[in-house]
Amino acid sequence: MTLRSTNPFENLLRLQRDLERSVGSPILGLGGPTAVFPPINVFNDRDGVVIRAEVPGFAADQIEISAENQSLVLKGERPADTHSKSGSYHRRERQHGSFARSLALPHGLDVVKASAECRDGLLTIRIPKSEATKPKQIPVSAAA
Template sequence: MFDDRLYRAGESVGWTPACDIYEDEEGVTLRFDLAGVEPKDVDVRFENGVLTLRGERKLEREEKRENYHRVEMSYGTFTRSFTLPSTVDAEKIRAESKNGILTVALPKKAEAKPRAIQVKVS
């Protein structure tokens, strides 16, 4: 079962993208709300048991900022870090961006997945 104490939220420099974390028998999935962030401006790394997401949401037409009536969206750099449980298979981590949502799939190692055990009748 997923224990959220195993995850350590990192400090953000400019803003913090929202993250949903989901776990099932196959693995853990992290979904980040990165609307307005170009996939090329996102770096996902796994090192020493820690998954780190870094990136930047840039303000379009920054040179004409004085023409804005209101700026409510957060811009700038961000960093999120999560300490992963040892059950994650680091070699099979995948990241995919679609419609402003970055999905990071963290499959479980085969030995960590639940398995059915047949009961024999004597």
């Protein structure tokens, strides 16, 4: 989506509405919402596909991404917090542990050129379209 408006509330509303509309559209071999961690959103942009996952508490080096045979595997581990002093938890809602999730990639993506970044607990993976699927101009030569 293009966020042209200068009103940040309008932008947030539009984003939330757009996200609501595409709940569960089956692509990437994802058959609708499942309980697999982490939650993932998939976007299209000009260059290809952008996959975003919420992984709070994970540093970039605690996440491992591998691509093989048109599938993408995400793995990670968030260790439990340790405390040096004795005390107690009033509330404990945050989870710790490990995850592994795999996604089947559609054809036409160049996995070799994929890039990933983890910032503020948000993992972003960008996979560009392969050269073969990009629109191309075919020159027409005049017959001699």
